[in-house]
Amino acid sequence: xxxxxxxxxxxGIAFAVFISLFALDVFGxxxxxxxxxxxFAIHMIPTALFVVLLVLAWHWEWxxxxxxxxxxxxxxxxxxxxxxxxxxxxxxxPLFLLSVLFLLNWLQRSRLDRTGTDPDHRxxxxxx
Numbered sequence: 001x002x003x004x005x006x007x008x009x010x011x012g013i014a015f016a017v018f019i020s021l022f023a024l025d026v027f028g029x030x031x032x033x034x035x036x037x038x039x040f041a042i043h044m045i046p047t048a049l050f051v052v053l054l055v056l057a058w059h060w061e062w063x064x065x066x067x068x069x070x071x072x073x074x075x076x077x078x079x080x081x082x083x084x085x086x087x088x089x090x091x092x093x094p095l096f097l098l099s100v101l102f103l104l105n106w107l108q109r110s111r112l113d114r115t116g117t118d119p120d121h122r123x124x125x126x127x128x
Contacts, residue, residue, distance in 0.1 A: 008101035064102030
């Protein structure tokens with residue numbers, strides 16, 4: 001159970017770091033410091049949104065299951081035909097994997113909550 005709990009969270013942190021690397025390209029464009037920092041901040045918006053979703057998913061796994069599935073599908077639909085297939089696999093693949101891992105974690109936690117065998121004795125439903 002611990003592995004299933006930590007796997008999507010660690011993968012989510014790693015993915016946030018990975019997509020943040022794309023923001024570093026603004027420093028190689030020859031802009032001044034102010035323009036580069038503004039460009040960097042703008043490029044970090046997707047990472048910030050992802051981190052907000054990850055924080056929510058950390059507590060409510062069903063949010064991660066649905067949000068990361070939706071993000072992966074959105075990326076595929078919005079960029080279809082403009083990139084090499086590897087770009088789709090590199091971005092949407094981890095999002096879909098995160099979705100599945102959070103779904104499995106949520107289902108397992110729900111099952112443990114129903115049987116009363118959850119060692120944490122905490123509920124991850126939205127109403128708590």
